Amino acid sequence: MCLAIPGKVTQIEVKDGIRMGRVLFGGIARQACLDFVPEAKEGDYVMVHVGFAISVVDQDEAERTYALLESMGVLADELSPEEVVPPKA
Amino acid sequence: MKYLDEYRDAKIAHGLAAEIRRRSTKPWVLMEICGGQTHTLVRYGIDDLLGNSVELVHGPGCPVCVTPLEMIDRAIALARRPEVTLLSYGDMLRVPGSGSDLFHAKAEGGEVRVVYSPTDAVQLARTRPDRKVVFFAIGFETTAPAHAMAVLQAAKLGLKNFSLLVSHVLVPPAIRVLLASPKNRVEGFIAPGHVCTVVGCQEYQELVKEFHVPIVVGGFEPVDLLEAINMLVAQLEEGRVGMENQYTRSVQYQGNQPAREAVARVFEISDRKWRGIGSIPLSGLRLKQEFAAFDAERIFDLAEVRAEEPSECISAEVLLGHKKPTDCPAFGARCSPEKPLGAPMVSTEGACAAYYQYRRHVAAV
Amino acid sequence: MPLTISTDATSPQSDAVRKEDKKDPGAFSCPVPLPAGERVLLGHGSGGKLSVELLNDVFLPALGNPVLDRMEDQAVVSVNGARLAISTDSFVVKPLFFRGGNIGSLAVHGTMNDLAMGGAKPLWMSVAFILEEGLPIDMLRRIVSSMRDAAADAGVQIVAGDTKVVERGGADGVFINTTGIGRVREGIFLSANQAKPGDAILVSGTLGDHGIAILAEREGLQFETQVTSDSAALHTLVDALLQGTRKIRCMRDPTRGGLSSTLNEIAASSRVGMELEETAIPVREEVRGACEMLGLDPLYVANEGKLVAIVAASAAQDALHALQSHPLGKDARIIGRVTAEHAKMVVMRTPFGTTRIVDMLAGDQLPRIC
Numbered sequence: 001m002c003l004a005i006p007g008k009v010t011q012i013e014v015k016d017g018i019r020m021g022r023v024l025f026g027g028i029a030r031q032a033c034l035d036f037v038p039e040a041k042e043g044d045y046v047m048v049h050v051g052f053a054i055s056v057v058d059q060d061e062a063e064r065t066y067a068l069l070e071s072m073g074v075l076a077d078e079l080s081p082e083e084v085v086p087p088k089a
Numbered sequence: 090m091k092y093l094d095e096y097r098d099a100k101i102a103h104g105l106a107a108e109i110r111r112r113s114t115k116p117w118v119l120m121e122i123c124g125g126q127t128h129t130l131v132r133y134g135i136d137d138l139l140g141n142s143v144e145l146v147h148g149p150g151c152p153v154c155v156t157p158l159e160m161i162d163r164a165i166a167l168a169r170r171p172e173v174t175l176l177s178y179g180d181m182l183r184v185p186g187s188g189s190d191l192f193h194a195k196a197e198g199g200e201v202r203v204v205y206s207p208t209d210a211v212q213l214a215r216t217r218p219d220r221k222v223v224f225f226a227i228g229f230e231t232t233a234p235a236h237a238m239a240v241l242q243a244a245k246l247g248l249k250n251f252s253l254l255v256s257h258v259l260v261p262p263a264i265r266v267l268l269a270s271p272k273n274r275v276e277g278f279i280a281p282g283h284v285c286t287v288v289g290c291q292e293y294q295e296l297v298k299e300f301h302v303p304i305v306v307g308g309f310e311p312v313d314l315l316e317a318i319n320m321l322v323a324q325l326e327e328g329r330v331g332m333e334n335q336y337t338r339s340v341q342y343q344g345n346q347p348a349r350e351a352v353a354r355v356f357e358i359s360d361r362k363w364r365g366i367g368s369i370p371l372s373g374l375r376l377k378q379e380f381a382a383f384d385a386e387r388i389f390d391l392a393e394v395r396a397e398e399p400s401e402c403i404s405a406e407v408l409l410g411h412k413k414p415t416d417c418p419a420f421g422a423r424c425s426p427e428k429p430l431g432a433p434m435v436s437t438e439g440a441c442a443a444y445y446q447y448r449r450h451v452a453a454v
Numbered sequence: 455m456p457l458t459i460s461t462d463a464t465s466p467q468s469d470a471v472r473k474e475d476k477k478d479p480g481a482f483s484c485p486v487p488l489p490a491g492e493r494v495l496l497g498h499g500s501g502g503k504l505s506v507e508l509l510n511d512v513f514l515p516a517l518g519n520p521v522l523d524r525m526e527d528q529a530v531v532s533v534n535g536a537r538l539a540i541s542t543d544s545f546v547v548k549p550l551f552f553r554g555g556n557i558g559s560l561a562v563h564g565t566m567n568d569l570a571m572g573g574a575k576p577l578w579m580s581v582a583f584i585l586e587e588g589l590p591i592d593m594l595r596r597i598v599s600s601m602r603d604a605a606a607d608a609g610v611q612i613v614a615g616d617t618k619v620v621e622r623g624g625a626d627g628v629f630i631n632t633t634g635i636g637r638v639r640e641g642i643f644l645s646a647n648q649a650k651p652g653d654a655i656l657v658s659g660t661l662g663d664h665g666i667a668i669l670a671e672r673e674g675l676q677f678e679t680q681v682t683s684d685s686a687a688l689h690t691l692v693d694a695l696l697q698g699t700r701k702i703r704c705m706r707d708p709t710r711g712g713l714s715s716t717l718n719e720i721a722a723s724s725r726v727g728m729e730l731e732e733t734a735i736p737v738r739e740e741v742r743g744a745c746e747m748l749g750l751d752p753l754y755v756a757n758e759g760k761l762v763a764i765v766a767a768s769a770a771q772d773a774l775h776a777l778q779s780h781p782l783g784k785d786a787r788i789i790g791r792v793t794a795e796h797a798k799m800v801v802m803r804t805p806f807g808t809t810r811i812v813d814m815l816a817g818d819q820l821p822r823i824c
Contacts, residue, residue, distance in 0.1 A: 003125055003749050004231070004283045004309075004339075006092035018242070026090040026743025029676045033208065036234060036348040045092055047286060047339050050178075051206030052235045054348060055286045055339045057092055062338040066095060069312060072104030084103045085807045086110070086140035090743060099805045134808025179749075183816070196493040205673070205748065311806070427503055427816045447810040450796050 004049035006057055007032070009042055023048060092338065096310030105315035106138035109322050113142035117325050118274045119318060120267075120410045122260060123229075123281035124151030124438030125309050131443040133311045143318060146274070146410035147443075149263050149366065150281055152228050152256075153180045153436035155408070157362040160256045161186035163391045164225050167254065168199035170389075174217065176210045177225040179203045183426075184435045207239035214243065214251035223385045226253040231283040233257055233374060234348035237355040240376070240383045254385040255375055258361050260284055261292045262372035267409050268300045275410050277321040279307040279314065282336035287352075289344025294332045301330050308336040355380055365404030365432040402431030407440055414441040421449055501711025502815040525723070526646060527706060528572035530638055537638040539574035541565060545630040550597065552671045554664075554683030557628055558597035560758060562604035563687045564709070565634035570689040571705045571761065573644045573696070574636030579605065580614035584629040587622045597628060608687045610634075641700065648703035649724035651794040654770035656763045658691060658777050659684070659785040661713055662741040665755035670744065681740050686759030691782045698776025701766035708762055711815070712754040714800065716762050718814040722798045730790035730802040730812065754815055764792060 007023035012034065014020070019034040023046065032048045034040050037056050046053035076084070121127060127147045130136065136145050149155055165186050168175040175191070182191045182203065195201040200220070204210050207224060214222035226236045236253060243251040260281060267273055280293050285306045293304045303324040307317030317335040324331060334340055352374070361373025376384040385391075401419050406412040414420050414433065424430040426442050433439035497504040514523065521529050528541040545561040555563075566576040581601070585594065605612055667683040669675065688707065695702065704724075708716040713735075721728050737745075737752045745752050759782065765773045770788055777783030790802075800812040 004286070005746055006090070008091070017245070025747050027677055027679050027740035028743045028747060030747065033235075033238065035238065036345055036351070038347065047283070049231055049283060050235045051208050052238065054231070054234070054283065054345055055341075058338050058341075062092065065337060069098075069101050069105075069316065072108060073098060073100035074104070076100045076104035076107065079103060079107055081807075083107060085137055090746065093746065097805065099807070102806050132810055133804050133806055134810055135806075137808040138806060192495050192497065193493060196495050446813050450799060450801060450809070450811055 004047040004054060006045050006047055009034070009040055009044050009046055009053075012040075012042060021046070021053065023053070093310065096308065096312040098312060101312050102133075102138065102315055105312065105319050106135075109315070109319050110140055110142040112319075112326055113322050114326060116141050116144045117276050117322055118144045118146060118410075119277045119279065119321055120146045120148045120275045121279040121281075121307065121314065122148040122150040122264070123284065123309075124154070124436070125283075126150070126279060126281065126307065126314060127440055127443050128438055129309055129311055130314060131447045134448070135311060135314065138315075139318070143322065146413065147407070147440035148267070148278075148410060149363065149408040150229070150260070151433070151436055151438040151440075152232075152258055153178075153184060154404075154432040154439040155258060155363040155365065156181070156184065156227050156256045157364045158187050159362070160227075160254070161190070162188075163386070164223075164254055165189055165191060165194045165199075166391055167223050167385065167389060168194040168201050169197070170199075170221075172221050174200045174202065174213065174220045174222050175225060176202050176204045176213065176222060178205075178227070180436050180438065181225055181227065185429060207235050208242075211239050211242050211246070211248070211251060214248050215246060218250055220250060222251050223389075224251070224253050225256070227256045229258060229260055229281065229284050230288045230352075231281075231286070233352045233356060234287060234345070237351040240355050240380055241351065243383060244380070249382075252383045252385040252388050253376065255356075256361075257356070257374035258363060259358070259372050259374070261296060262369050263363065263366070264296055266366065266369055268296070268302065270409060270411075272411050273409075275302070277303045277325055278305070279317045279321070280304050282306055282308045282313070282340055285334075285336070285340045285344065287345050287348045289349075290332060290334060290340065290342045291344075297330060297332045303330050304332050306332075306334045306336050306340050308339065363408075365402070365408050367405075404431040404433050404441075407433050414444040415449075417441070421445060497816060499710070500815070501709065501715045504816055505711070506814075524645065524647075525719075526572060526644075527568045528574060528634075528636075530572060530574075539569050539572045539636045539638050540633065541568035541572075542631070542633045543568060545632070546626065547668065548626050549668070549671050550593065550627050552683055553667050553680055555685040556597055556600055557630055558599075558601040559604045560683075560685050561630040561632050562601050562608070562610070563685050563758060565632040566608055566610060566636075566687045566689055567707045567758075567761075569634045569636035570687075570692045571644070571707055572636075572638060573642035573692070573702075573705070574638045576608060576610050576634055576636040576687075576689055578611050578613045578635045580616075580633045581612055582616040582631040583618070584625050584631070585617065585619045586625040586627050587619055589627050594628070604687065608689060639696070642696070642702075644702060644704050646704050646706065646720045646723040647725075649720055649726050649764045649792045650703065650766075651726060651792055652767045653703055653764050653792040654767055654773070654788050655717070655728060655730065655790040655792065656765065656770070656773055656777065656786060656788050657708075657713065657736065658688075658761045658763070658783040659759075660736045660738045660741065661708070661757055661760065662737055662745065662752035662755035664758040665712070666741045666744045668756075669748070675744060677740050677744075679740055681738070681744070684757060684759030686782055688759065688761055688782065691761065691777065691780050694780040694783070695763060695773060695776045699765060699769035699772040701769035702773070703764040703766070705761050705763045708757050708760060710756045712752070712756060713762065714751075714753040714812050715814055717800045717812070718798075720762075720764060721792075721800055724792075725797050727793045727796040727798065728790055728800040729793050729809075730800065732802050732804050734787050734789045736785050736787050753812055767791070 045057035777786035
């Protein structure tokens with residue numbers, strides 16, 4: 001029950017007492033409620049689940065961990081096809 | 090799409106899988122808990138990348154699958170009432186109750202509609218004061234805050250025609266049942282990353298302490314899951330046991346405070362029946378007495394229904410990771426998504442349905 | 455480890471199997487017929503498994519005959535030596551107007567395309583309207599002029615028509631039913647049962663545009679770059695393709711049910727398997743984003759201006775270039791090939807090199823939340 005996808009907050013306004021953001025997912029803009037992420041500002045990325053932002057993506061943390069992942073990718077260059085997808089026993 | 094595509098990178102996935110295979114000295118039995126994670130693993134054929142290094146079993150993390158028969162029957166009963174508009178998430182529509190499902194209820198004249206967000210449900214109630222709008226509120230801890238906000242919003246607007254039919258379940262009690270069972274084979278868990286985004290990691294820390302089993306909080310993209318599996322295998326190979334967080338870009342240890350507060354304001358913990366498993370104490374949420382006016386079960390008189398699952402269904406075994414879908418003799422033969430015998434085949438997130446849809450062409454291990 | 459395949463897959467093709475399959479080319483291992491008292495569900499119109507079930511259980515047993523039983527998108531009959539293609543279709547799209555067209559232009563394009571997929575030149579159409587009481591006449595005028603324009607562009611004459619009006623609530627504004635007649639080109643024998651192992655599978659462009667354009671209109675999705683329906687008449691594209699090569703087994707336009715339904719139907723009819731490359735499948739960025747957000751898979755989303763072609767392996771490059779040289783085919787790709795393995799099953803190689811099945815859906819695709 002967990003389909004949440006990351007989107008970029010482009011506009012924030014208060015409607016009916018609720019803090020709403022215009023969030024861009026790839027090429028689509030959708031409204032999402034930002035009440036759970038009061039610290040979110042324009043330009044931030046948020047994880048949105050059923051129309052509500054549940055977290056602000058920690059961009060520094062993402063960058064740091066991704067660098068480590070990329071080094072894994074470099075190792076993959078040295079793999080043979082059987083090492084990539086092992087043949088079934 | 091940023092923060093999505095990078096985590097589907099094939100080279101990184103292959104690198105991680107190779108690392109896992111290199112590290113692993115035996116086929117560790119690992120379980121991911123959330124249906125969304127199951128979906129990714131099966132769709133990308135991650136088990137093929139891992140070979141014999143790891144045995145993946147799938148957990149009860151599909152709230153659609155574990156919604157009890159009686160709840161579905163109540164939803165159908167409500168949908169059949171002429172004054173009710175029943176709103177639901179899409180995946181619930183095909184789930185069979187004891188005799189029918191919401192699609193059929195719709196075909197018979199019931200007003201049943203799909204919504205993507207509980208806000209849509211509140212909006213509809215607002216614009217249609219002539220209808221009794223009931224929202225079928227199912228989910229884990231991830232979705233509870235959104236449902237709580239819907240109730241608070243409806244209360245603020247003074248809506249008299251809006252209610253929730255609540256079927257919320259909590260993950261840790263189910264894990265406890267699983268781990269306490271003498272048949273348990275699971276040696277490490279991938280905890281559900283979006284649940285933890287909301288509730289934080291403390292309960293999982295406690296599970297680690299109590300059951301001495303490694304848990305890694307994982308995301309939903311293939312690279313996330315492979316990284317989480319790598320972290321689990323590292324712990325298991327090195328004889329360490331701890332709670333680690335792979336999904337740090339979204340999950341903080343303390344979780345999301347405002348979201349948890351909203352849930353605590355509106356809901357309280359209750360016992361819940363899990364389809365295929367049975368009743369698990371203190372494993373669900375229900376609306377507090379204060380919000381009784383928004384509780385469909387208290388507003389409408391819904392007769393009790395006792396329903397039995399077909400005995401051929403081994404869902405309890407599948408949901409708890411004792412068996413795989415392909416171990417079931419009915420799988421693909423008498424049981425398929427069009428004619429499901431039980432819970433894990435009913436929703437596209439269920440383990441049986443995921444296997445059937447994507448992977449029934451491969452060898453059964 | 456022994457290889458187990460689900461009971462859906464076919465076993466050695468004995469005559470017994472052939473005889474049974476003759477009536478239902480899209481056969482599934484569901485021997486239990488629809489129970490009496492069962493009702494029509496929305497899913498029965500989705501182009502997926504439920505639609506097939508309705509055909510096999512209700513329509514074919516009652517109406518079946520050698521021509522109908524072939525279950526092509528168009529029926530080919532001989533009249534004094536000339537081969538005529540006949541097709542029929544109904545259009546019930548909601549909303550009536552969307553980016554890239556309306557129910558009228560869609561009706562003309564859709565009908566012509568069914569004929570074109572059989573290698574026929576579309577010549578004449580009939581149109582029957584079912585109008586809802588209360589429909590603004592102005593709206594009807596707009597729809598009809600779109601039809602005039604679409605037909606004129608294609609050199610097709612609308613030669614017969616009918617109008618009925620139903621009470622308010624009896625239709626969604628307008629329903630349109632059409633019949634199309636065309637003449638099959640000399641030497642062209644296309645059929646969904648002609649695919650052979652080794653054949654190449656091509657699509658003429660990006661998938662999911664129409665379905666997402668409609669969904670966007672219905673759900674009020676805002677796009678930075680608006681998604682437009684790809685509704686178009688494909689017969690000139692087909693001409694271009696036939697100029698490039700004649701070694702074409704079959705063409706289909708993947709409308710409701712998407713690419714997946716179309717390929718599964720062809721696989722079942724030809725009793726072959728198919729292997730697709732996920733990385734080769736063209737999808738626009740905006741469509742992908744919408745699908746991610748809603749939990750939909752572009753392979754199941756409707757298209758109204760695209761074709762799938764199964765061609766002999768030796769002709770694949772010619773076919774590709776022929777498509778790409780036409781404005782409607784500039785994004786054409788070879789997306790896979792036909793295989794003798796896993797008959798009647800369409801399998802896709804993921805970007806990771808692993809495989810998964812591309813199954814036919816039961817009914818409509820439901821947006822995921824999990």
